[in-house]
Amino acid sequence: MQISVLFQAPSRVSNPTLFEQKLSDLHKCTNLNQLKQIQALIYRANLHEDAFVAPKLIASFSLCRQIALAVQVFDQIQEPNVQLYNTLIRAHIQNSQPSQALAAFFEMRNRGVWPDNFTYPFVLKACSGQDSLRLVQMIHTHVEKYGFGSDIFVPNSLIDSYSKCGSMGIQAARKLFMVMVERDLVSWNSMVGGLVKAGELREARQLFDEMPERDTVSWNTILGGYVKAAEMDSAFELFQKMPERNVVSWSTMVSGYCKVGDMAMARMLFDKMSTKNLVAWTIIISGYAEKGLENDAISLYNKMEEAGLKIDDAPIISILAACAESGLLGLGNRVQSSMERNRYKCSTHVSNALVDMYAKCGRFNRALSVFNGMEKRDLVSWNAIIQGSAMHGHEEETLQLFSRMKQEGFVPDKVTFVGVLCACTHAGFVEEGIHYFQTMERDYGIVPQIEHYGCMIDLFARDGCLTEAFRLVHTMPLEPNAIIWGSQNPSGASSIELDGIQKWKSNSIGSTLENTAEKALAAALPSSLCAAMNFPRKVKKGILWSHSGASALDGIRMTLFSQQRAMVKDSPL
DNA sequence: CTAGGGTTAG
Secondary structure (H helix, E strand, O other): OOOHHHHHOHHHHHOHHHHHHHHHHHHHOOOHHHHHHHHHHHHHOOOOOOOOHHHHHHHHHHHOOOHHHHHHHHHOOOOOOHHHHHHHHHHHHHOOOHHHHHHHHHHHHHOOOOOOOOHHHHHHHHOOOOOHHHHHHHHHHHHHHHOHHHOOHHHHHHHHHHHOOHHHHHHHHHHHHHHOOOOOHHHHHHHHHHHHHOOOHHHHHHHHHHOOOOOHHHHHHHHHHHHHOOOHHHHHHHHHHOOOOOHHHHHHHHHHHHHOOOHHHHHHHHHHOOOOOHHHHHHHHHHHHHOOOHHHHHHHHHHHHHOOOOOOHHHHHHHHHHHHHHOOHHHHHHHHHHHHHOOOOOOHHHHHHHHHHHHHOOOHHHHHHHHHOOOOOOHHHHHHHHHHHHHOOOHHHHHHHHHHHHHOOOOOOHHHHHHHHHHHHHHOOHHHHHHHHHHHHHHHOOOOOHHHHHHHHHHHHHOOOHHHHHHHHHHOOOOOOHHHHOOOOOOOOOHHHHHHHHHHHHHOOOOOOOOHHHHHHHOOOOOOOOHHHOOOHHHHHHOEOOOOOOHHHHHHHHHHHHHOOOOEOOOOO
16 A cells, blocks of 8 residues: 555545545555544545446445444445446455345346346355355356356356255256356366265265366365365365365364364374464364363463464454364453453354353353453344353343343344253243243244253253143254254153163164163253253263253362363253 | 456464
8 A cells, every 4th residue: 555645645546546546455454443444535535436436345344343333434425336336246255244235236136237147156155054055046046047157257156155065956956067168177166065064975086086177276175075074084085185174174174183083193284384373373272172181272372472473353253162062161251351461352153152251160150250241232232141140050140131131132042042941941930931932933933943852851840840841842844953852851760761761772863873761861960951952972972961950060170170071960861 | 548347374
């Protein structure tokens, strides 16, 4: 940026030609203050509707994560053209607002502005979430109708987007790939990537072998397939055969060994990496954290800081998530204190991760204070604190938080209801539980999932209403899982399991599972406290727990985490 | 004369 010239000689600003020259790098400006100053000059020079200046201004606001300002610039323009809409759509995607991006696309169509071949790759990127297959199909139809399929970027994007739409999508992607007249490296890579994502590893490998040429992306994609399937021997073989390896190749291998629990191998490869980026560090640290190896994780975290890499949200969030999963309060504290030391500004996402981490590590009060200190909260924040509160046995508080959340205009989702139902189950609020369970579908259109049924069944079972519990098990439109059968009542504690297992055997509901009884009992945590709550995995695995009050929670966790093994309490057998 | 696009690892 050579904007300084502009400020030193403000008189020249009136010269639009020079001004444009100075603005040629505007879209790369990432300094918000500077950007705002330039914006003022642009408006003064009346250039804000200039076809070359406006998109740059939008792009730079988008880069500075100021989507609202980007939209503001856009709204000032009387008759936006295709290019400007493309820029706006891309801005929404960059700021992770895919639905806004789609909205901009539809608005554009309504205002009679025709999309071009640049529009589709952007819009396709915005197609994710529910019903995405239909969206992608719709866009595919557009593309065919208006003949943009001749630009290789468009079908390539379609293949990628279709690949993200599940089993039906991969069918469509295959079909498109087959009929494409011209295929480039990216088409092949996207198709292989799609097959890998769909779990069609053999087919992916076959396609990989058929490729006319391969680049590092191709190799990394198929390597990722083996890693995903935990086939580390094949992955290693491939890794050795690769003509060129980059950070991604190494990181993929490291994450694979972390996944299968071979930390020695993971560490060896990590140490051999010549250039380690943030992703690489995050993978190995999270790997140690997920294994519960807190000291290794912390010492690597320190080394990462010493390496002087500039940290951002994504690694913090994934490390905190690993802490939450394994109950590593020490590492969680370490991450937070380093953020404080570096005056790192916590985004909503990072704060959410902190709330979740503290709650799952048994520090509900700290979770609450992070939550209360947040500038902006989203649905995830509320869900995290509601779950945390329910998990710690603060039933009344959970329900209060729930109504506060609604008062503040948030619409609960299925996760929220898991938390709310759990609180009811734990407190023995049968009437309230039934009420919320009904509300969920009737008022919010949320179809109950296995976790919700789990809460209700547990609610009935704990209240001694075994008939009611069983009725629900048999009438619910879902297959009962081990956790459902593990629901307990406080008095007999074992009646439902034993009965359930007998039923299970006689009905062969669980015929796909071996050692049904053991599995059911091994997972026999009250669903209210575990299944739905994303309890740390270690707790999930082995603990048998009767009707313990929440006060027992910390004690049990401490035992669990210190001994690194499951604790058996009040086992029904 | 000037902008803007796709694939892989967290």
